[in-house]
Amino acid sequence: KERHYFFNITNILKVDANGAIRNLTVINGQYPGPLLEANSGDTIFLHVFNQMEDEPVSFHLHGLFYPNNTFDDGASSINVCPIPPSGNYTYRIPVGENEYGTYWYHSHWSTQYADGVYGPVILHSPKEDANLTSYDADRIYVVNDYYYENADTLLDDYLVPDNENSEPNPDAGLISGTYSQASNYLTLADNGTAYKTATYYDPKLTYRIRVANVGFFLPFEFSIDEHTLSLVEVEGTLIEPFETSYVDVSVGERYSFFVKRTVERDAYWIHARFNTFCQASNNPDFSSDVMAIVSYNDTYSVPESKETWSYNGGTPKCLDFPQSELRTLNAQVPMNKNGSNRPDLYVELDVTFFNGAYQMTYGYFNEYTWKPMSNSSTMHELLFNENFQNDAHKSNQQTFTNNQYVLNFDTRGMIVDLLINNFDDGSHPFHLHGYKFWVLASSESGSFYPSFYEDHPERLDLTNPILRDTVSVAPFGFAVLRVVIDNPGIFPFHCHIGWHIEAGLLLTVNALQSEWSHQNYSKEWANMC
Ligand SMILES: [Cu+2]
Known part of the structure; x- marks a missing residue:
């Protein structure tokens, strides 16, 4: 349809x-x-x-x-x-x-x-319905950090000499587009917005709650007072239901879940607690506990806020939800035909922010930082510009031309592992377009070396890791992401922190050029460059 x-x-x-x-x-x-x-x-x-x-x-x-x-x-x-x-x-x-x-x-x-x-x-899909508790309605919350200033103005202040990757600090957080900190919730909730963040839940119905971090910088921890969450889906992947009182959501990530009340009241607070430990500096004016109301009754009085942040009393860190808790339902991890833990090909990607020429700090995969091509795209260049083709030598697995770091994978079905070692003190939510990856490993410290495939197989989950399209790699930590090359196209792999994209933390995957270069594109697409 x-x-x-x-x-x-x-x-x-x-x-x-x-x-x-x-x-x-x-x-x-x-x-x-x-x-x-x-x-x-x-x-x-x-x-x-x-x-x-x-x-x-x-x-x-x-x-x-x-x-x-x-x-x-x-x-x-x-x-x-x-x-x-x-x-x-x-x-x-x-x-x-x-x-x-x-x-x-x-x-x-x-x-x-x-x-x-x-x-x-x-x-929606009947295939999904078949593996999920039936439910009556969806409730989706898009949650983001928010700036009182236009992003291009802030970018001008960010990418300057001696700034050393100190990202602009958000001024507020929004749940479905509205301010909803306790202090200003009642006056500002309906201010020029499409959604209301006082959501009514019919106590007789079952809701599937969906949460997306559509922000630009900070992760948040999502919870509803006096409710348990049963996570059932992560970014289009059904998982073994996981009971929790909260879920951490980094930029670009999504979760859906069912909820149970532990106490019956008319109304409760939703919390999206932005993790300010991810900021390079502090903004005292940002109330990071962003709230909205869930009501089970038409009339209710504004509830008291109940639960405390799980970081209170714990170690404050800029970390995401432990990925090992999330288990793909009926997982089948793609394995090398020769029976080893190794993929057909691995690519080591070292992540750094480096203060270079003119004291400017940019983000790097290995020794490469990205700059957008003006008035063209890598896909257009590969299709229409023979010189770019020659520079890129598509037979080479890795190329760098015109500020574009390109990984060329031209065998359908090949298994590729991206070994991401984060040598930066910030966490980076990496996203690959056109694919989902198996998170075989995700660690808060250390590095992953290729010898680990044989020497430390316990560091890899080859049984039922999570399959998703965005994953946050911890400060000075690592992740091993496995993909099967089966979707022809040109796709960016990038940190989803908007500031970091602009700082160049992006590379390009050229998947199956021998296939996509023979597919039909529209004249309008070709003419836009
Ligand atoms: Cu980043």
Whole structure:
């Protein structure tokens, strides 16, 4: 079935909690953008009309595979050029038979999504229903850190000499687009927004709650007072149900769960506690415990806030949820045909932030930092520019040309492990477009060496690790991510902290060029560059 959505992109003025006025870039006048819903097997047609006169825009549906049309993945300067000011474009997004769960979309041009161009996506499927408790309704919360200043202005302050990767600190947090700190909740909850964050739950119904971190920098810990959460889905992967009182969500990550009340009341507070230990410096004006109300009754009095943050009394660290707690339902980890723990190919990726020429700090994979190509994309260059082809030597597994670090994988079905050693003091939520990866290992300390495949097999979970599209790698920690190369296209692999993308922490995967270079692309796609 075809699903047509129409997005008009405009700038509006918004009055913030501090009284200042800022520009927001919004979809159909809404902040956040509207919910996209589809079924597995559908094709989404996203008709975008850029009504801004001075800014391009580009749309990426985070976590989707775009089978047979990865040309419309929407990553500016990687696989598409953005829609120019006053231009329009239709993204054609086939949804695969095995794609279902909780996703989101956002602008993939520069820092634009921090200014409002994002929203939730839900994909339904009978295959998912068959493996899940039946439920009556969805409740989705998109949660983000928020700045009172436009992101491009903040970027100008961030990428300057001697700043040493000190990211701009958020001013507030939003749950479904509204301020909801306890202090200002009652006056500001309905301020110019599309959603209300006082959500009514019919006590007779079963809800599937979905949470996405659609922010730009900080992870948060999500909980509901006096409720237990039973996690059932992580980024389109069904998991063995996991009972917990909270879940940590880094930028780009999503979870869905069912809840049980431990005490019956009329109303409770939801908390999204932003992890300020991930900040390079402190912002005393940011109340990081962002709240919203769940009510089971039409009338209720504002509840007392109950639970304390799990970090209170614990070791304050910038860490995500332990990935080893999350077990893929009916997992089948792809294994080398020769029976070893090794993949067909591994790529070692050392992550650093390095203060180099002119005292400027950039993010690096190995010795490479990314700069966006202007007026073109890697995919266009590989298709249409013979010189780029020659520079890139597609027979080479790793190439670097025109500030593009490209990993070339041209064997269908090959198993590739990305060995990510983080030598930086910050955590980085890495996301790969067009794929999900098996998190074979994820550690809060140390490094992973290839000899570990034989010498420390206990460091790898080859039985039922989590399969997801975004994972946070701890400060001075590591992760081993396994993918099977089966989706032809040009895909970025990048840290999803918006500031870090702009600092160059991005590389490009060129998957199966011999296949995608023979696929059909639209004339409009080719002409946008
Ligand atoms: Cu990062």
